[in-house]
Amino acid sequence: MLKNDLLLKALRGEPVKRPPVWLMRQAGRYLPEFMTLKNRFDFFTRCQTPELATKITIMPIDQIGPDAAILFSDILVVLQAMQIQVEMKDGSGPWIPNPIRSKTDLENTIIPDINEHLGYVMDAIKMTQLELNNRVPLIGFAGSPWTLLCYAVQGQGSKTFDKAKAFCFSQPAVAHILLQKITDTTILYLKEKVKSGVNAVQIFDSWGGLLSPDDYSIFSWPYIQQIVTALKDEIPVIVFGKGCWFALHEMKNSGAAALGVDWTCSARNARYLSGGQITLQGNFDPSRLLSPIPEITQSVYKMIREFGKDRYIVNLGHGILPNIPVDHAKAFVDAVKSYY
Amino acid sequence: MLKNDLLLKALRGEPVKRPPVWLMRQAGRYLPEFMTLKNRFDFFTRCQTPELATKITIMPIDQIGPDAAILFSDILVVLQAMQIQVEMKDGSGPWIPNPIRSKTDLENTIIPDINEHLGYVMDAIKMTQLELNNRVPLIGFAGSPWTLLCYAVQGQGSKTFDKAKAFCFSQPAVAHILLQKITDTTILYLKEKVKSGVNAVQIFDSWGGLLSPDDYSIFSWPYIQQIVTALKDEIPVIVFGKGCWFALHEMKNSGAAALGVDWTCSARNARYLSGGQITLQGNFDPSRLLSPIPEITQSVYKMIREFGKDRYIVNLGHGILPNIPVDHAKAFVDAVKSYY
Numbered sequence: 001m002l003k004n005d006l007l008l009k010a011l012r013g014e015p016v017k018r019p020p021v022w023l024m025r026q027a028g029r030y031l032p033e034f035m036t037l038k039n040r041f042d043f044f045t046r047c048q049t050p051e052l053a054t055k056i057t058i059m060p061i062d063q064i065g066p067d068a069a070i071l072f073s074d075i076l077v078v079l080q081a082m083q084i085q086v087e088m089k090d091g092s093g094p095w096i097p098n099p100i101r102s103k104t105d106l107e108n109t110i111i112p113d114i115n116e117h118l119g120y121v122m123d124a125i126k127m128t129q130l131e132l133n134n135r136v137p138l139i140g141f142a143g144s145p146w147t148l149l150c151y152a153v154q155g156q157g158s159k160t161f162d163k164a165k166a167f168c169f170s171q172p173a174v175a176h177i178l179l180q181k182i183t184d185t186t187i188l189y190l191k192e193k194v195k196s197g198v199n200a201v202q203i204f205d206s207w208g209g210l211l212s213p214d215d216y217s218i219f220s221w222p223y224i225q226q227i228v229t230a231l232k233d234e235i236p237v238i239v240f241g242k243g244c245w246f247a248l249h250e251m252k253n254s255g256a257a258a259l260g261v262d263w264t265c266s267a268r269n270a271r272y273l274s275g276g277q278i279t280l281q282g283n284f285d286p287s288r289l290l291s292p293i294p295e296i297t298q299s300v301y302k303m304i305r306e307f308g309k310d311r312y313i314v315n316l317g318h319g320i321l322p323n324i325p326v327d328h329a330k331a332f333v334d335a336v337k338s339y340y
Numbered sequence: 341m342l343k344n345d346l347l348l349k350a351l352r353g354e355p356v357k358r359p360p361v362w363l364m365r366q367a368g369r370y371l372p373e374f375m376t377l378k379n380r381f382d383f384f385t386r387c388q389t390p391e392l393a394t395k396i397t398i399m400p401i402d403q404i405g406p407d408a409a410i411l412f413s414d415i416l417v418v419l420q421a422m423q424i425q426v427e428m429k430d431g432s433g434p435w436i437p438n439p440i441r442s443k444t445d446l447e448n449t450i451i452p453d454i455n456e457h458l459g460y461v462m463d464a465i466k467m468t469q470l471e472l473n474n475r476v477p478l479i480g481f482a483g484s485p486w487t488l489l490c491y492a493v494q495g496q497g498s499k500t501f502d503k504a505k506a507f508c509f510s511q512p513a514v515a516h517i518l519l520q521k522i523t524d525t526t527i528l529y530l531k532e533k534v535k536s537g538v539n540a541v542q543i544f545d546s547w548g549g550l551l552s553p554d555d556y557s558i559f560s561w562p563y564i565q566q567i568v569t570a571l572k573d574e575i576p577v578i579v580f581g582k583g584c585w586f587a588l589h590e591m592k593n594s595g596a597a598a599l600g601v602d603w604t605c606s607a608r609n610a611r612y613l614s615g616g617q618i619t620l621q622g623n624f625d626p627s628r629l630l631s632p633i634p635e636i637t638q639s640v641y642k643m644i645r646e647f648g649k650d651r652y653i654v655n656l657g658h659g660i661l662p663n664i665p666v667d668h669a670k671a672f673v674d675a676v677k678s679y680y
Contacts, residue, residue, distance in 0.1 A: 287505035
């Protein structure tokens with residue numbers, strides 16, 4: 001039995017004394033101990049070595065004390081398993097040497113056997129759960145099919161993902177085959193994560209907000225919906241679409257247990273757009289963790305008052321930034337814990 | 341007298357047979373003739389030589405036929421005039437060798453004499469108006485103070501402008517002095533543009549959407565409001581805040597003649613959030629100009645039906661991309677002209 005089940009209560013919409021809190025990318029580059037490991041092991045070695053992934057996942061639990069752990073990994077491991085080569089370049093981020101640009105490129109991808117290609121993630125989940133020893137729930141995650149397509153086609157990070165969009169708008173039939181292949185893989189992957197013991201899953205649609213509402217409903221949402229539908233009876237699903245305020249209304253009927261929002265969507269707008277009943281997660285501006293600690297504390301109180309303590313999970317509106325002092329991240333978590 | 345005053349009619353909210361159309365960055369890199377000039381003259385030479393700025397401004401009028409010209413220039417010339425050195429690097433964009441990071445850095449900036457430091461812009465306006473010969477109105481523009489601060493502090497383009505935000509959140513008093521200095525300069529600059537003969541002005545808040553609504557109301561909006569208030573009785577002002585859907589309600593009462601919206605904000609949401617009465621401008625996804633021409637035409641018709649033909653200016657939701665074929669841009673304009 002979990003000693004701290006605040007997150008699961010919030011995901012079920014049950015009343016809580018205070019909302020749960022965790023931080024996107026909480027197991028990451030703002031932690032000095034993480035940086036030590038980062039200097040010794042490259043990115044995918046850290047992902048693929050269960051001992052390392054476990055160690056990194058646990059770090060923030062010990063150091064800043066959030067109410068949930070999220071497995072250290074990367075959304076791009078799914079592309080790797082599909083036989084799309086992905087490298088991680090220090091400073092510039094992901095690099096796909098042979099991006100998908102045609103039907104032929106697509107035919108070289110596979111829907112992988114999950115245990116064969118992503119067994120290391122399952123091992124990391126089991127090891128992390130042993131190490132967590134029921135202190136807090138463990139969240140597993142995946143990228144949305146649209147967001148993964150962005151990387152697979154663009155070949156690297158981008159402000160606009162113009163090549164990915166050009167691909168979808170000029171070869172929509174090929175784009176939809178790719179999206180479906182990613183979706184099928186993601187469903188298998190998340191189901192295996194559930195079997196391995198995660199307590200909740202989150203889908204990151206990091207680049208959904210680059211699409212118009214019409215295009216979102218063509219190229220992103222239907223695939224996320226398939227994933228939610230396939231998972232929702234087994235485990236609570238959180239959907240986070242950065243910049244996807246315009247889709248909150250559609251998302252609320254999806255069967256997702258909670259919806260993540262970024263900091264451009266006020267609590268009031270988020271509650272209004274999502275219909276007022278579903279659990280919401282977010283939405284502190286990660287840059288605002290650079291404010292002095294007393295301001296962080298007051299802003300967290302204000303945020304909880306605005307969202308309400310129930311059906312709410314305190315989080316950032318995107319991943320924590322590398323330059324955030326650890327004591328500022330801890331102050332964020334502590335503010336939530338001191339809320340009453 | 342203007343031969344085509346559709347834009348001015350739309351800005352006054354008068355009924356029109358069809359909405360006016362122009363494209364943000366229409367005088368730019370998708371035009372082969374522009375690329376020829378680009379290879380011969382560096383960026384700021386093009387801005388600072390009235391003959392070149394005029395020639396570039398006119399190019400799209402002759403080639404794709406929009407209902408308005410917008411003076412070829414750059415928002416960063418205001419920083420240069422304030423004695424902040426700005427370079428333009430091919431491929432990577434703006435580069436500020438000595439970014440503003442402290443009160444001391446700020447003290448080296450000035451509120452310039454506009455004719456002394458930006459007289460070349462005024463010359464370009466007068467020359468362009470002669471060349472346009474009343475065919476269409478000429479729009480002048482400026483960056484919002486927040487957006488200019490982003491570059492002045494970050495020192496270059498960025499996805500998150502994390503250093504600019506860190507500066508505002510950790511040294512707010514210094515940030516406000518800088519924002520006020522940029523605002524004072526911008527008001528003088530735009531007033532001089534009005535005297536030189538532009539028919540409307542647009543304020544680009546390209547990075548307003550990186551701020552939370554609370555922070556937008558602290559670091560961006562009050563300064564835009566000062567500019568609108570100072571200009572609105574002399575000339576119609578268009579305010580375009582990329583990603584600033586959350587501020588449309590506040591913007592509608594500002595005295596602006598029109599509000600620009602990007603493609604993530606549907607016509608319906610934009611009309612609702614802006615109160616239904618003010619002229620709106622936008623919001624075609626620039627990447628959607630990569631669709632086949634018949635799709636572009638149909639999408640333009642759909643967009644006009646959704647916004648309505650009155651109190652509406654057809655435009656993109658951000659600047660046109662370099663890889664757009666000229667005939668696709670022309671098809672966009674032609675679709676509007678064929679609307680009835």
